Amino acid sequence: MKFLAISGSLRAASHNSALLRAMARLAPAGASVEMCRGLGDLPLFNPDIEASDPAPVAALRAQIISADALLIASPEYAHGITGVMKNALDWMVGCEAFVLKPIALLNASPRAVHAQASLREIVTMMSAQIVEPASITVPILGSGLSEEQIAVHPEISAALRAALEALCAAVTTGRAARL
Template identity: 80%
Template sequence: MGTMNFLAISGSLRAASHNSALLRALARLAPAGMHIELYCGLGDLPLFNPDIEASDPAPVADLRTRIMAADALLIASPEYAHGITGAMKNALDWMVGCEAFVLKPVALLNASPRAVHAQASIREIVTMMSALIVDEASVTVPILGAKLSEDQIVAHPEISVTLRASLAALSDAVADSRAERR
């Protein structure tokens, strides 16, 4: 079946982000044959403006290319004031006018059980963009209150099992998607 390439996008710009640590831990837990790239350009995207959309700013074109090249997406975002972060919303707004998300398997990850509004909002947005949310791969991992580092997430027996199961479910969804396109 070949290597599966997943793009991980954190909605946080914080260096010490729990969501980014969760995604980095996922990359470390990925089995052979699966490559997870953490997208680090969220803060480089200009604010969405339809007047400059046709000029295809380089950071936007780069994100779109990465999403389209990925077999699946892993998205983790904190919740601010009962919503998704401005940086994540901005990135998604840039992708609405293209087909990057169409039929793309997506796992929604959550580093805090309290972040239910942001998760619901991201689910609504990417579903409207015709992404395929993989419910079996979408998990909430209580990292925020536990204050776990990336190394501790990887080493945690229960969390690492949950994350590996998430990756397996996303991998299965990609395999199913590939089989349907044949």
């Protein structure tokens, strides 16, 4: 089982990216979490160039399509998701990459309620399958925890493992339903 982790932050020290990398360390047997790269390389969404399928857009779409499920975490800026996350999602609206794709929406800050609501609205409109037990808020903002510390923190790692197991179960259930 292959999960693609998409962070809405380009910051090297991003809490959301650290959360996703910690989840990669905790992936259960038979599952892997790959970090999505290249969101910052996407051109600004423009319907006039959509048909030309810019290489970074095609690469992102291929990564999403080849993944069994997605882990998405985005910081909140000005009561919404980041520009880079919105741009990436806008590029995917015109294709079916998100249709019925199991998705875990993760939040590194309990204060980021507007971004989470926005993400939920957008991916629901794109026909993604939000896996509720896998969509959790992990209060690491301001904790000072590194990626390594997140992965070994008893309560946090247990919550992350449970989220990953719920995502695995959703993928397995979805596969069985398609047979």
